[in-house]
Amino acid sequence: MSETSTLKPGHIQGETGLWEMVIGLEIHAQISSKSKLFSGASASFGSEANRNVSLVDAAMPGMLPVINEFCVEQAVKTGLALNAKINNVSVFDRKNYFYADLPQGYQISQFTKPIVGEGEVIVDLDDGEQTTIGIERLHLEQDAGKSLHDKHPTKSYIDLNRTGVALMEIVSKPDIRSPQEAGSYVKKIRSILRYIGACDGNMEEGSLRADCNVSVRKSGEEFGTRCEIKNLNSIRFIIQAIQSEAERQVEILETGGTIDQETRLFDTSTGETRSMRSKEDAHDYRYFPDPDLLPLEFTESWVQSIKEKLPELPDSLKKRLVQDFGITSYDASILVEEKDYVDFYQQAANGRDGKLTANWMITELFGALKKDNLSFLESPITSENLGELVSLISNGTISGKIAKEVFSEMMKSKKSPSEIVKEKGLEQVSDDTEILKLIDQVISNNQEKVTEYLGGKDKLFGFFVGQVMKLSQGKANPGIVNKLLKEKLK
Amino acid sequence: MSELLDLNLVEASKALKNKKISSLELTNAYLKSISDTSSLGAYLEIVEDKAIRMAKESDKKLIDGTARPLEGIPIGIKDMFCTKDIKTTASSKILENFIPTYESTVTQNLWNDGAVILGKLSCDEFAMGSSNETAAKGNVINPWLKNKKMSPGGSSGGSAAAVAARSALAATGTDTGGSIRQPAAFCGITGLKPTYGRCSRWGIVAFSSSLDQAGPLTRTVSDAALMLNSMAGYDQKDSTSANLIMPDLMNYLDKGIKGKKIGIPKEYTQDGISEDIVKFYDKSIDLLRDEGAEIIPVSLPHTKYALPAYYIIAPAEASSNLARYDGVRYGARQEASSLDKMYELTRGNGFGDEVKRRIMIGTYVLSSGYYDAYYLKAQKVRRLIKEDFENVYKKVDYILTPSTPTTSFELGKKQDPLIMYLNDIFTVPASLAGLPGISLPVGLDKSGLPIGIQLIANSFDEPGLISTARVLERSIGFNFIADGVAK
Numbered sequence: 001m002s003e004t005s006t007l008k009p010g011h012i013q014g015e016t017g018l019w020e021m022v023i024g025l026e027i028h029a030q031i032s033s034k035s036k037l038f039s040g041a042s043a044s045f046g047s048e049a050n051r052n053v054s055l056v057d058a059a060m061p062g063m064l065p066v067i068n069e070f071c072v073e074q075a076v077k078t079g080l081a082l083n084a085k086i087n088n089v090s091v092f093d094r095k096n097y098f099y100a101d102l103p104q105g106y107q108i109s110q111f112t113k114p115i116v117g118e119g120e121v122i123v124d125l126d127d128g129e130q131t132t133i134g135i136e137r138l139h140l141e142q143d144a145g146k147s148l149h150d151k152h153p154t155k156s157y158i159d160l161n162r163t164g165v166a167l168m169e170i171v172s173k174p175d176i177r178s179p180q181e182a183g184s185y186v187k188k189i190r191s192i193l194r195y196i197g198a199c200d201g202n203m204e205e206g207s208l209r210a211d212c213n214v215s216v217r218k219s220g221e222e223f224g225t226r227c228e229i230k231n232l233n234s235i236r237f238i239i240q241a242i243q244s245e246a247e248r249q250v251e252i253l254e255t256g257g258t259i260d261q262e263t264r265l266f267d268t269s270t271g272e273t274r275s276m277r278s279k280e281d282a283h284d285y286r287y288f289p290d291p292d293l294l295p296l297e298f299t300e301s302w303v304q305s306i307k308e309k310l311p312e313l314p315d316s317l318k319k320r321l322v323q324d325f326g327i328t329s330y331d332a333s334i335l336v337e338e339k340d341y342v343d344f345y346q347q348a349a350n351g352r353d354g355k356l357t358a359n360w361m362i363t364e365l366f367g368a369l370k371k372d373n374l375s376f377l378e379s380p381i382t383s384e385n386l387g388e389l390v391s392l393i394s395n396g397t398i399s400g401k402i403a404k405e406v407f408s409e410m411m412k413s414k415k416s417p418s419e420i421v422k423e424k425g426l427e428q429v430s431d432d433t434e435i436l437k438l439i440d441q442v443i444s445n446n447q448e449k450v451t452e453y454l455g456g457k458d459k460l461f462g463f464f465v466g467q468v469m470k471l472s473q474g475k476a477n478p479g480i481v482n483k484l485l486k487e488k489l490k
Numbered sequence: 491m492s493e494l495l496d497l498n499l500v501e502a503s504k505a506l507k508n509k510k511i512s513s514l515e516l517t518n519a520y521l522k523s524i525s526d527t528s529s530l531g532a533y534l535e536i537v538e539d540k541a542i543r544m545a546k547e548s549d550k551k552l553i554d555g556t557a558r559p560l561e562g563i564p565i566g567i568k569d570m571f572c573t574k575d576i577k578t579t580a581s582s583k584i585l586e587n588f589i590p591t592y593e594s595t596v597t598q599n600l601w602n603d604g605a606v607i608l609g610k611l612s613c614d615e616f617a618m619g620s621s622n623e624t625a626a627k628g629n630v631i632n633p634w635l636k637n638k639k640m641s642p643g644g645s646s647g648g649s650a651a652a653v654a655a656r657s658a659l660a661a662t663g664t665d666t667g668g669s670i671r672q673p674a675a676f677c678g679i680t681g682l683k684p685t686y687g688r689c690s691r692w693g694i695v696a697f698s699s700s701l702d703q704a705g706p707l708t709r710t711v712s713d714a715a716l717m718l719n720s721m722a723g724y725d726q727k728d729s730t731s732a733n734l735i736m737p738d739l740m741n742y743l744d745k746g747i748k749g750k751k752i753g754i755p756k757e758y759t760q761d762g763i764s765e766d767i768v769k770f771y772d773k774s775i776d777l778l779r780d781e782g783a784e785i786i787p788v789s790l791p792h793t794k795y796a797l798p799a800y801y802i803i804a805p806a807e808a809s810s811n812l813a814r815y816d817g818v819r820y821g822a823r824q825e826a827s828s829l830d831k832m833y834e835l836t837r838g839n840g841f842g843d844e845v846k847r848r849i850m851i852g853t854y855v856l857s858s859g860y861y862d863a864y865y866l867k868a869q870k871v872r873r874l875i876k877e878d879f880e881n882v883y884k885k886v887d888y889i890l891t892p893s894t895p896t897t898s899f900e901l902g903k904k905q906d907p908l909i910m911y912l913n914d915i916f917t918v919p920a921s922l923a924g925l926p927g928i929s930l931p932v933g934l935d936k937s938g939l940p941i942g943i944q945l946i947a948n949s950f951d952e953p954g955l956i957s958t959a960r961v962l963e964r965s966i967g968f969n970f971i972a973d974g975v976a977k
Contacts, residue, residue: 055592059814061585062572062594062693064728094810096856100829105813156829158818286856288865291700291807293729 010178012216012246014254019216021246022223023176024136025238027189029168029199030143030207031074037142037166038065038108038293045205049159057164059103064292067092071166072296074198075115075140076306078168081192081313082135084119086303092140092293096286101145101158109169111287114139115296121192122315123184124333133185134173143167168199174213174223179242183235186210187337191314195339209233214245216253224249225259229266229273241266245273317342325354334362340376347383352390360390364404368411380414381407389417401474402426430477432484435468438476439488442467453489461485494519495656499563499713502659506552506562513552513562516659517545517606520564523657524608527975531630532642532652534569535577536609544606551604560720561604566658568649569610570617571597571704572693576607580695581625582615584815584822584840594693595725596662596704603720608658612648615842616812617669617697620913622647623901624844632677632898633972634939640898643673643913649707650677654972660708660717664694666701667800668894668917671929674707675893675942678931678972680959681707682714683917685950686924687732689718690725696811698804699730701921711930711959715739718952737953745957752778752958753788753886758916763895766935771892774932774943777965778890778958786886790878795871796919801911802855802868803922808845809852815840847907876923883948888958891916893929893942920946928959931968940970 012019036043039056056063079086093111094104116138123131145163149156170189176182190201190208201208210233215226229245232238244266249259263282264273312320314336321332321342335345335358349357365386369379389406392398398406398421409420421427429435442464443450453460468481494516497505505511521538541564548562572578572590579585593601601607614624622630622644630647632640633655642651646663650673653661663670665683674681682705689704696702706717719739725731754775759768779785817823817836824835841849855864882889895915904910920927926949929942943962947955 058819060572060590060592060820061578061580061588061695061814062590062691064692066727066729096810096813098813098816098830098833100816100818103814103819105816106810284858286810286853286858286861288806288810288856288861291698291730292696 008178009180012250014250016254017218019246019250019253020219021177021179021242022174022215022217022226023179023182023242024174024213024226025172025176025182025185026211026213027170027172027186028209028211029078029170029189029193029201031071031166031168031198032200033068033071033074033166035068036164037068037071037140039164041164043165045207047161049157049161051161053160053163057103057160059105065108065290067293067296068166071140072115073306075138075168076298076303077196077310078170078193078198079116079119079138080303080307080310081196082116082119082121082138082170084135084138085117086298087113087115087117088298088300088303089113090115090139090296092290092296093287094290097283099144099147100156101147101160101163103145103160103163107142107144108290108293109141110139113295121185121188123181123188125184126180128330128333131181133175133181136171136173138168138170141167141169179239179246182212182242183239186235186238188314191337191339195311195313203233203235206233210238212238212242212245214242214249215259216246216249224253225261227259227261227273228263230263230276232266237266237268240271241273244271248273321345325349325358327354327358331358331362338376344376344383344386348387348390350387352387353394356393357387357390360386360407364407368407372411380412381410385410385416392417392421396428396430396477397421398426398428399474399478402428426475428477429472429475430480432480435472435476435480435484436488438468438471439464439481439484442471443488450489461489464489495523498709499660499716500710503560503563503716506548507557509552513545513548513564513606514542516562517541517564517608520608520657520659523655527633527655527657529631530633530651530655530657530975531628532611532648532655532657533566533609534579534581534612534627534648537576537607540576541606541608544601548604548606558602558604559716560600562606563604564606564608564659565600565717566608566611566649566652566661567597568613568646568661568663570613570664570695570697571662572695573597573607573610576610578610578695579626580616581613581627582815582841582845583626584837585695586626586822588821590693592693595690595723595727596694596721598693599720599723600662605720611646611652611658611661614645614647614669615845616695616808617645617664617666617702618808618844618848619644620668620672620910621899621901621904622673624842626842629901631901633975634678634898635937636974639901640939641676641901643676643894643898645669646673646681646707650674650679650681653677653679653707653709655975660706660713662704662721663707664697664702664704665917665921666698666703666804667921668914670705670707671893671917671927671942671944672913674929675931675940675944676898678934678940678942678968678970679707679709680711680714680928680930680963681705682718682928682952682955683921683926684718684722684952685732685926687730688722688736688926688950688952690723690728690731692725692727698807699811700807701804711928711956711963712740712743714928715743715956722952732950734950736950739953739956742953742957743960746782747778747958747961748782749784750782750888750954750958751784751786751886753786753882753889755788755790755793755882755889755891757790757793758891762912763892764897764935766933767892767895767897767941770933770941771890771943774890774962774966778962781961781965788882788886788889790875790882790919792871792874792878793919796875796922797911797915799868799871799875800914800918800922801851802864803872805848805852806856806865807852809849809856812841812845812849844907872922875919879919879923879925879946879948887947887954889946891944891946893917893944897935897937897939897941916944920944925949926952926955928955930959930963931970932962932966933968934970
C-alpha cells in the first residue's frame with residue numbers, strides 16, 4: 001500500500017502490474033445565443049416548461065430548420081481559439097432515433113463533415129507543468145428536450161424548452177492520461193469559451209457537460225476497450241467518475257475478465273459508474289445529410305475577419321502577465337483561468353507591485369471568498385481597493401501583518417483600506433524618535449536579557465524586536481525597529 | 491351554371507375582371523359541382539363557408555378595382571399543404587384530426603393573390619403512391635370512363651380528378667417523383683412540376699425533402715403559368731428555396747419555338763410503352779418540328795438507374811421525415827404501457843401499408859453496413875443522372891418524353907408495388923435532377939383514356955417550358971372533356 005502514495009495520477013497499481021488510463025472527452029457546450037440553432041425560439045434557461053417552443057421545435061408537419069448564423073460564428077470563433085482547422089465546407093446530418101423528448105425523431109448534428117477539424121489546447125496541470133491535448137473535431141448540433149419521469153406515477157412529462165438549443169460538441173483526442181488532467185482540460189476549455197463569449201461555461205445549469213471515454217492499458221500496450229460515461233456536469237464528478245471507472249476496469253481485467261464497450265452513468269451518491277446500455281443495445285443512428293439544410297460554406301476572408309475579432313486568449317495573456325508583472329508562470333496560469341480574474345488583477349496590479357498583488361489576490365482574496373462561500377463576482381473587495389491595500393503595504397503605511405487585519409475588515413465592511421487604516425489608527429509608525437522611545441522602554445524592562453545579548457547571545461535580537469512591535473501594537477515599522485535596535489544594542 | 495364551369499382559369503379571370511361574372515357565382519358553381527361529382531371522392535374536406543366568405547371579399551376587390559392576379563378564382567388544395575384552421579391529414583390516419591395553426595407559404599401566396607379555397611383534395615398517403623389508392627379515406631375515381639373505375643394516378647390524384655371533373659378551376663399538387671405529372675397525364679389535364687427550389691416547401695407535409703416540389707394542376711398551360719406565377723417565390727423559411735425572381739410567365743405564352751432544339755432521349759422509348767402512347771409521342775414530335783423546332787436524338791445513359799435510385803433516396807428521407815408522427819405531441823395516439831409500445835401501436839395503426847413499406851425500405855438503406863451500398867450509391871447515381879441532363883442541355887433546349895408508360899389502370903388491379911413503381915419511370919429522372927417538367931394531354935387511347943406528354947426544361951427555365959408547352963398544346967388541339975362522372 002505504501003506504493004500507492006507514490007503513484008502518479010492516472011496510474012493504478014494492480015497485482016499484475018502498473019495500469020495506465022487513456023481518456024478522451026466530448027464536451028457539450030451550449031452556445032450563448034438568444035435563440036435556438038434552427039428556430040427563432042428563445043434559448044434562455046429557467047423558463048416555465050414548454051414556453052420557449054416554436055412550431056419548428058415541436059416538429060409540426062411541414063416545418064423547416066433555418067440555421068442561426070450567430071451560432072455558426074461562435075463555432076468558428078471557438079475553432080480558431082482552439083488553434084483548429086476551420087472547414088470551409090461542412091454539412092448537417094440527421095441522427096435518427098426515437099425518444100419522447102426528441103420531437104423530430106432525429107437530432108440535427110454534423111457527422112462526417114464537422115465545422116471544425118483538428119486542433120490543440122495547452123493545459124496547465126496542478127503541479128505547474130503543462131501538457132498539450134489534441135482536439136479531434138468540433139461540431140454543431142441541437143440539444144434534445146427534457147423528460148420528467150417523477151411528476152406522475154405512470155406518465156412522463158416532456159419539456160421542450162431545451163429542444164433545438166445550439167450546442168458545440170468538442171471532441172478531444174484520447175490524449176488525456178489522468179482524471180486530474182481531464183479536469184484541467186475541461187477547465188481550460190471552459191476558460192477559453194468564456195474568454196471568447198461563445199459559452200457561459202455554467203456547469204450547474206448544464207451549459208457545459210462532458211462525456212468521458214475511459215480505458216486502461218499496461219504502459220506501452222495498445223488502447224484497451226473503452227466505456228463512455230455520459231453527461232457529467234462538474235469537474236469534481238469528472239475526476240471521480242474517471243478514477244472509479246478506471247479502477248473498475250482494472251479489477252475486471254486483473255481477474256481475467258474483459259471490458260464490454262458500453263455507455264455508463266455516474267451515480268453521484270455512490271461515486272461509482274453503472275451500465276446504461278450495452279453495445280448491442282446501442283442505437284443505429286442512420287446518419288445521413290439533412291436535405292432541409294444546405295452545406296455551410298465560408299470564404300477564407302470571412303474566417304479571417306472572425307479571427308481578427310478574437311480577444312486575447314489565456315495562453316498569450318499568461319505570457320504577458322509573466323512578462324509585464326514579473327509573476328510566476330504558475331500564478332499567471334491561475335489568474336488567466338477566468339477572464340474576470342485577469343481583468344481584476346490587471347486593474348489591481350496596474351502601476352503596483354505585481355507579485356505582491358498576485359499573492360494577495362490568489363492566497364488571501366480567493367481564500368477568503370472560498371471561506372465565505374462567495375463567488376468571485378460577489379467579492380466585497382473591489383480591484384481598486386485591493387490595489388490600494390497593496391500600495392499601503394508597498395509604501396510602508398502599514399505592515400504586512402496589519403494589512404491582514406485591514407483585509408478582513410475590508411471583507412466585512414467593503415470599506416476602502418485607507419479608510420479602515422485611518423479609522424482604526426493603524427498607520428505604521430516610522431518616526432525614529434517615537435520608535436526610540438519604545439526601544440528605551442523595552443531595554444529598561446529587560447536589563448538581564450540585554451546583558452545576555454551583549455554577552456553573545458545573538459538569538460535574543462528577535463525577542464527585542466518582538467517586544468517593540470508588541471508595545472507598538474504592531475504599528476511600528478519593522479525595518480526601522482530593526483535598524484534602531486541594532487544601533488542601540490551595539 | 492355549366493357555362494361558368496366551361497371557363498378555364500384565364501378566361502374566368504378575364505370574365506371576373508370585366509365584371510361579366512362574380513366570384514360568388516363562380517364559387518357557388520364549383521361548390522355545386524363538388525357536390526355533383528362527390529362520387530369521385532376527390533375532396534377530403536370542403537370549406538363552403540370560407541369559400542363563400544373569400545369569394546365575397548374578392549368581389550369587393552373586383553368592384554373597387556384592387557383585384558389581384560387570381561382574384562376570385564376557386565381552387566382546391568392537395569391535403570399535403572398545411573392550411574390554417576382547416577384539417578390537414580396528408581391522407582393519413584395518423585393525422586386524421588390534425589388542424590394546423592399555420593398556413594403553408596405556397597397556399598398563403600395563393601390567398602395573397604386573391605384565390606378562393608374550395609377544400610382539401612385527396613392524395614396518396616403522405617404522397618406515397620401512383621394511384622391514389624393509398625389514401626386512408628379510400629380511392630379517388632378518374633372521371634374519364636363511365637363504366638369502369640379507373641385510377642386518377644397519384645399522388646396528386648384528388649387534385650387531378652377535381653380539375654378534370656371541373657370541381658376545381660385549378661388545384662395545387664406536390665411532385666416528388668411524378669406526383670403532379672403522372673396524375674395530370676392520367677386525367678387529361680396539365681400538371682407542372684417547377685424546378686426544385688422554385689416554390690417554398692415551408693408548411694408542406696414533407697415526404698422526401700430533396701425532391702418534394704409544389705406545382706399547379708390546371709386545364710391549360712396558360713392556367714398553369716398563372717397559378718405558378720403566384721405559387722413561386724423565395725422564402726427565407728425554406729433554406730433550399732431559390733433566391734431568384736421568376737419572370738412573369740404570362741409574358742412567355744406566345745414566344746413560339748422557332749429555332750429551339752428539342753431532344754428526344756432514346757432511353758425513353760423502350761419496351762413496355764403502350765402503342766397509343768408511342769403514336770401520340772411521335773405525333774407530338776412531328777408537330778413541334780412543323781412549328782419550327784429542331785428535333786435532335788439524345789441520350790441520357792443513366793436513365794435506367796433512376797427508378798432504383800429514387801426508391802432508395804425517397805424512402806430514406808421519408809423514413810426520417812415521418813419519425814415525427816410518434817403520437818407524442820399531435821395526431822392520433824394509441825395509449826400503451828411503455829413508450830416503445832405506444833410508438834408501435836400509434837405508428838402501426840396510423841400508417842398504411844405503402845407508407846410502412848417505404849419507412850422500412852428507408853430505414854434499411856440508411857442502416858450501418860448498408861448505407862454505402864444503397865444510400866451513398868444512389869446519391870452517386872443521382873449525380874450521374876444530373877450530369878446526363880447537363881450534358882444534353884449543352885445540345886438542346888428542351889427534352890420531350892412520354893409522361894407515363896401506360897394510360898390509367900383500373901383501381902385495385904395493380905397490387906404489386908414494383909409494377910406500381912414503374913409508373914414513375916419517365917417522371918423520376920427530372921425529379922432526381924431537380925428539373926422543371928410539365929405534362930400536357932395530347933390525345934386519347936383506344937379505350938378513351940388520356941395520354942400525357944412531358945416536356946423537361948433546364949433548371950429555372952419555367953418561362954421556356956411554358957412557351958414550348960403552349961406550342962404543343964395549340965398544335966395538338968386536345969379538346970376532350972372528362973364526362974365519366976356518374977351523376
